[in-house]
Amino acid sequence: MKVSAAQPFQIIYSLYQHEYLGYIFESFIVHLDEKGKLTYQHQNISSKNAREFSKGLDARDFELIEMMDSMNQDAVLKHFSKKIMKPDEFFSKVFNKEKGDEMLQEQIEAYMEKRRAQVLDKLKGKMLFEMGNDGEPTWRKLEVLETRATIQFHFKRSEENTNYYPTISHNGKRVEIPSPNAYLICKLPAWMVFNGKLYGFEKFVDGKKLQPFLNKKHVVIPKNLEETYYNRFVAPLIASFDEIEAHGFEIAKHEHDPHPLLTISELPTANEKTVPTLFGQDGEGAESTDD
Structure with a gap:
């Protein structure tokens, strides 16, 4: 119309x-x-x-x-x-x-x-x-929403397993997830709709790491998968977030200043016999342009 x-x-x-x-x-x-x-x-x-x-x-x-x-x-x-x-x-x-x-x-x-x-x-x-x-x-x-939300991940490690989950806050109030009323519009970075409100985040959040918690309270990591899961997922997650609460293990962050290193070496001399030329070996096959 x-x-x-x-x-x-x-x-x-x-x-x-x-x-x-x-x-x-x-x-x-x-x-x-x-x-x-x-x-x-x-x-x-x-x-x-x-x-x-x-x-x-x-x-x-x-x-x-x-x-x-x-x-x-x-x-x-x-x-x-x-x-x-x-x-x-x-x-x-x-x-x-x-x-x-x-x-x-x-x-x-x-x-x-x-x-x-x-x-x-x-x-x-x-x-x-x-x-x-x-x-x-x-x-x-x-x-x-005029202002962005914040997110904090929590890890609780015991002798049997590790539980982890996020908490989301906006203007000092907790956003109660999981909820059937929550869904992600965008994952890179994460943008979430919850109860008729559109939430962005102050810092970059990978939506793939948030997605599981829209319908479950926490993720459980069994003891037998702990080493693999910690190396592949937990360590990169901790490195990308400042707001991490950990129980049962300590977080040690190490920062290193990168230093450029330039290495100059002489290339080996090319074998002339194996170097292709525009008109073949020793000009063979070349046509004269003289009148």
């Missing part, structure tokens, strides 16, 4: 989950009623028609619209496929569970994650909604 730029309107951003591409943002213009409230009259807005509504947009809106244009399935298809194909045909082939292209899947995911992170970083002060299953862009409002 078309919205007139001559009448009151509001730009809003809507979030939905694509079957193959994960979470995607779209931009919409929504007509306002006489009381200034959002109505069900809306239309999609892109870089092609954004100038029509420039009086209600700021510079950041134009940036967001352009970013979101690059996330839609047609733009992703055009970026990754040289052939002219329909989106359903392309994505169902690439993401086929048995014969899919895993390398291309990873490239597409990295492409989408980069743009999700860029969009999320610019949404402060904007109106964000979850899209309904019927395509209604203003189905449920999400509050974009």
